[in-house]
Amino acid sequence: MLEIRSLSKSFGGVKATDNVTLDFADGSLTAVIGPNGAGKSTFFNLITGALKPDAGQILLNGLDLAGRTPPEIVRHGIGRAFQVASIFPSLTVQETMLAAVCADQRKAGLLHRRFPLAETRDRAEHAMELLGLASKRNRTAATLSHGDQKLLDIALALVLDPKVLLLDEPTAGMGTEERWRMIEKVRELWETQKITVVFIEHDMDIVFKIAPEIVVLCYGRILATGKPDAIRRNEAVIEAYLGTEHHAGITV
């Protein structure tokens, strides 16, 4: 279980994350939404160690990970994919997966053996199959389409066998059809891998269609949490997204 306790982070006078307390149950699928500048990506950056919190705790199964480095946090089981696909352009899909498994098995520093290691094959193969990248194994990451690069980014997080997977706008920069394909893939992964998935998304159709739980952030604070129906009717959420004059009769 991932528990966030009183997490805060300020940049100068701006409170990007303001006393956030949240629980993500094991095996849950949660969407994090909020207007631009709400602090969604900062929230992810704090959980994954890209930023150090000013205060608060990040408890994964009771272990406080707040303030630890990204490699430490990854090793404890929190994986992450980025808003802009973060990949290794010169490596092939297969090399990327094999090298990531090497890192996870603490063999990234081995000098006396030749890459790739036989014991990394199965996991790398499994991740490529899961994300539908097996047929592109010999393509360098730089030559993949935008959608495939996003899938590779997710595969990179998934191949590490995380307990919690954080996806920062997995559908960013995609066309409508591609968005739905991607989000179906996310749901499929969540269902088959039985892991906790938290994703940031701007497309409300997608959020309300697939997320059983929603967290709404605004100005770094939690505006609302709950099921899609409750969030859809929440006046504070409507106001945050559309402004006070649109309150009556309009749903998010």
Next chain:
Amino acid sequence: MTELQAEQALEVPHEAKTRRNRDAVIALAVFVVLALLPAVFSSKLLLDFVIRCAAYGLFATSLNLLVGYTGLISFGHGMFFGLGAYGFGLMMQKTGVPVPVAFVATLAITLVVALVIGAICVRLKEIYFAFVTLAFQMLIHSTILSWVSLTGGDQGLRGGIPRPPFLGIDLSNQLHLYVASCALLVIGLFLMHRIAQSPFGYTLRMIRDNATRASFIGIDVWRAKLTIFVLAALFASTGGIIMALFVSGAYPEFAYWTISGEGIFINMLGGVTTFLGPMVGTVLLLILNDTVTRLTDYHGLVLGIVILFFAIGLRKGLMDFVVEWYAQRRNGARERG
């Protein structure tokens, strides 16, 4: 096609072992060919040329471990070349220990110095890393110049470096020195190739491509960078030791920033995407240097034009160009077939 793509095939353990053995056989064959060269060509100039290639080749290839494989553009890598030459020369002059002991001790000193300098530098990014390494090189160069009682100042280590025979090897004999240099070159290249093809080699490629992402898959980027910084320093230092043995001395120029500049130039000339690019670049630069300086006083101008040709004309090193051209030809033939 890059070397990375050329190495794509997955291997089962016995295949990996076969490839390792194949590499060792190739290294041994290259050494035998080089060692037999004096039997075919009796030119002393050729032997001198190969010894210099060994010194600069090890230095340039080690620089490519930083530049090409890790994305760390060091402007100060030459300090370890100078450190090797001075460390070994001083050890032999002042202590009179056997050559192998001085060799190991020099590498140990290099390791300690590289650890300290690397721990400071590898935290820095891009241009800051480049210039702080340069600053350290200038610091070492200034120390050599000003510590006259130890280093001989701008005159360098005078009086020659004693090279007492050991295990039947007499490094004051040109032929023995030649064979020893070839052995060090081949062993050095073999080890560096092993590093490049190891899991650690791929960790370095990941760091070069995207260090942030590498840290998010659990890689300690700082430690990996420091490790390759130190390893590369050891190979550069070995190059410096060969040079000190060759000239029987050590001079401040060995630790001057121009050595690092030459290393960068060699890498540009030969190419950084293939393992042997820097070695090819070394041979090209030394041939250019030797011929151009004989023909004209304006050798700097000619070398400048050559740099411009590679940087602006080809936009890659010679080996990068050849490998890409070969890959295109092969793909073309495959498509036609």
